[in-house]
Amino acid sequence: MNLLGPELQVLLRPFRARLWLAVAVQAIAGISSLLPLIALAHLADSLQQAPPLAPGVMNWVLLAVLGSALWLCGQTLALHLTHGVDADLCERLRVRLAEHLQRLPLGWFARLGPEGVTRYAEQDVRALHQLVGHAPTDLVNLLLIPLATFGYLLWSDSALALWCLLPLALGVLGYWRLGSAHYREDVEQRNAAVQQLFSDYSQFAANLRLVRQFPGAGVQRSLQQAVQRFDQRFSHWVSRAGQQAALVQVLLSAPWLLAWVVLGALLPGLSEVGAAQLCAFLLLVRAMAAPVLAMGHGLDALNSARVSAQRLQAVLSTPPLAEPEAPQAPRDASVEMREVYFAHGQVPVLSAINLRLEPGTTTALVGPSGAGKSTLAGLIARFMDVDSGQVLVGGVDVRQIASAQLQRHLALVFQHAGALRLSLAQNIALYQPDASLAQIREAARAACLDSRIMALAKGYASIAGDDVQLSGGELQRLAIARALLSSAPIMLLDEPTSATDPHNERALRMALHEGAAGRTRLIVAHRLQSICHAEQILVLNQGRIVQRGSHQQLLAMDGLYRQLWREQMSDAEQMEPVS
Template sequence: MSAPSSENEVRPTAFAALRRLLAPLRARLAVAVALQAVSSAVGVVPLIAVAEIARMLLEPPVDEARVWRAVVVCGTAAPISLLTGAAAVTLTHLGDAALQLSLRRALADRMGRLPLGWFSTRGSGTVKKVVHDDVHAMHYLVAHTLLDATTVVVVPVTALAYLLSVDWRLALLCLVPLLAGIWLFARAMTGVGPKMADYARAATEINSGVVEFVDGIAVIKTFGRARVAHERFVRAADAFHSFFSRWVADTTATTTASQIVVAPPVVVLLLLAASTALVTSDQLGAPDLVAFALLGPGVAGAVSGIGTRLQALRTGGTAAVAVAAVLDTPAQTVPERPLAPDGVEVALRGVSFSYDGKRPALRGIDLELAPGTVTALVGRSGAGKSTLARLVPRFLDVTDGSITLGGVDVRDIDPRTFYRTVGFVFQDVGLLRMSVAENIALGRPEATRERIESAARAARIHDRIVAEPRGYDTVVGTDVEFSGGEAQRIAIARALLADPPILVLDEATAYADPHAEAAIQKALSAAAAGRTLLVIAHRLASVVEADQIIVLADGQVAERGRHHELLALGGRYARMWDAQHAAVAATGPPDRDASRARIEQETLS
């Protein structure tokens, strides 16, 4: 049984997630870090050579051979540092490219084996964020941060080791700005964890406000209340401004101070003041000032970029947690020894389901879908209609009880056999970036063009397709963008071509225009002949001929029977029927489509 909810996911720590995801790159990254260490250490050598050349030239007699050897060392070290650094960067970037490819393949493989309901509880934006944004967010960490961290450690250590050999007093003085910078930066970062969480929440509110503004502006302006459309965005922007201003005000002074104390001019000034005092008191040779002026700033300068690198670590760790959580999501169970169903009768026995393992969305559902019959699910919003409809095609697996097909538990049937038997058309249509013909033939890729066109005609979408210059070869999302109703009819054509004996429909004509709706209903009625249909209905008039109508309330079966039987009961169904008829009578047939939202609201209240 697969986990039904992301709330039950055990999310790893950032360190554990990074350690796991970067494990295949461990050897490559180790080599890259070693190369970067060599590059960083050798990169300090030219400065040391210049300091030594200055010492030799300022302390006669001048040994020309030694001077030229130092020049050769300086000229040799620079290209070695560049080459080893370039090799390190190349290795990390190649490793990052390999990591992104392997992670995206692993995510695609995992998502291909997840319960379909996992996707219905997440928007496409969430999936895109994990597969694209979060994987990409690890780029800077893998390709740059490890090398930067190596440089931050190796350069000060190498410079300090040399300066200790020149004068230990001034060398230790170089540590004062470094330690002061670290202390000040640590103070500025106090409580950054909760503040970053507040920052993310504030940014999310702004994003949500923008989406609401864009999605709602047309409707709100129609009623002359344009201000309402962007009030949430304005409030979110104001809240973000207030929060960020307070954060900046609290940390600016300390952060600025941490940058100033390690700035090269400040460090050089400090060292020159101290070294001048030592020179004038004959405790230090004048040529030694060159060494500290050149290498002293490098000892403390490492702190100046620590904030950026810590942020890269934090961002990469957060992204790694999100990626690892998806990879750890339990896949839908696949039977080792699949069983073949005997027939196409569907039976639900004691079915219960919960999204979070706590609050039940469905409880104790017993239901039989006899071959060739139509079963309609009705009820107010939140009653559990869509959840129940998604259990039958195994978008979700039951929490308790069982669903059988032909006497066999659906979890014991091979998925390929199962989805050749059970088809579905939901309100949220998914069209892929491929030709229209390929979209329709998704369930039967071997179908001929004639059969594809026949299914499109039955779904009343053929004329719209051939109106495009490339007809059925038109690429969805590139050559054309179909409206919601048109996409719905393509999905219906797909289901008709797949020709499954069991079909689940969630208000399949929801996005159809009034002109096409009747034709599509006739096409679906013809296609339903000999099939088992499970239909989610919002307009009761569309299911009066159903073989059985199931009225759901609070996740349970409240009433069941045929239309006339339920009307005779005078219960929930009868009240819903009266409410819809009263609403239609009040608005009139010509305004049926325009008043649909209000009709349904009155029905469901």
């Protein structure tokens, strides 16, 4: 199991006894599978004799029955053990991945994308099935059965045994070459084309409306190119490896092996063999070739599983956000940044950020798209760590606050809100699981969501995603209700009303202003009219704070804020209906 890597081997350690037991049982089953074939060969020799049959015939019959029973029971038990280990390992691995992924910086997820996370959490875990569920028993069969069979045939007739070894050796050599570095680049290009095809199909399926509305946007063309690329790569791989793979299949096929045995028995240079010996060779050579054939069929799956194990090992080895050895608790509801610098790879996102949010005040963060507003809010929530500088919550560096403590101190509402597959009441009460239904309804009422929920057949017991499909605006209102219900003294609101209609937006602004009174609020906003009341407005541009002040102070300055305000007011006037 060295193919799994150290992290996965640690997870596999509790199951080693079961795996070794499976290997031992499979070894017994493998040897037992040869007994019926040997018995049949001797029975063929006995049946040539005239009646009455030799006294030992029934012994060979009993040996064949016993060998078959041991083989069937042993094979079943061995596979039951390995598949049980596979199921338990996958369960532990998914739990370990879930614990590890939630502590990784968000930049890691941004680089990977949703398809990549799905590949790690599902596809790669499932791919380990070949390594754990089948590889131990297959390797036992591959090593033990050919060696035991060849030993018996060598004892029976050494010259014919060596003759029969030739196609098997060529088959092993062929499979080894197919799995060697000579074809590795072709296999990697084929696998990359498959992954790209899956990714493009996912994008195509997720954007069917846009594809139909804008057929020239490139999604469909990208998918067609991915199909063509896969066809080219797969055809190239088949043209390079197909002939050799077909030759190996022929060499190890039953008709060819039987013909090869008969040819060897007829060659004048080899010793003469009797009927029993010939039957033994005809039956056992095929049995000796079966594990080699299985190795060929499973080699691709085994290689894919090995690559998946390496990817999972790389994920589990990725350093998570460090927990403090001596955690400190925030002293108040202030937020501060000191000379913060943060970059995605080599691309600077935030530079020389200095700010302070006094307890109980409202601060708005505005600026053009791509200025770094959401990243700044994410640094406060410690979704990732700064490259230099400090982020302080309650006067304490966030790196010195335990994750659970920091999560209790912050209530988050982001632009792309979501709902778990729980009841709507449970979704609203995520920050406060012990909240009463009356408290939950009060928060939902403030978020303009209570009437919508009460109109449902199951009301607050409705399961999100099953009983009700919430729109983007409703998901935002659900997140706002969740934040209002929480007792967190700091609220981070990233475009909290971007998907709501104007009427609900005004009501939600009022709810956030009155219902969250006394809390420290950072509001990331695009519509400047929604944050005019803020005590402090920070204007961010190209990763730097270029202006700060109140709404009236910033309008009095000749700067980016006044420019953005005039543009939005001009756009609003142009949208007024013409009488």
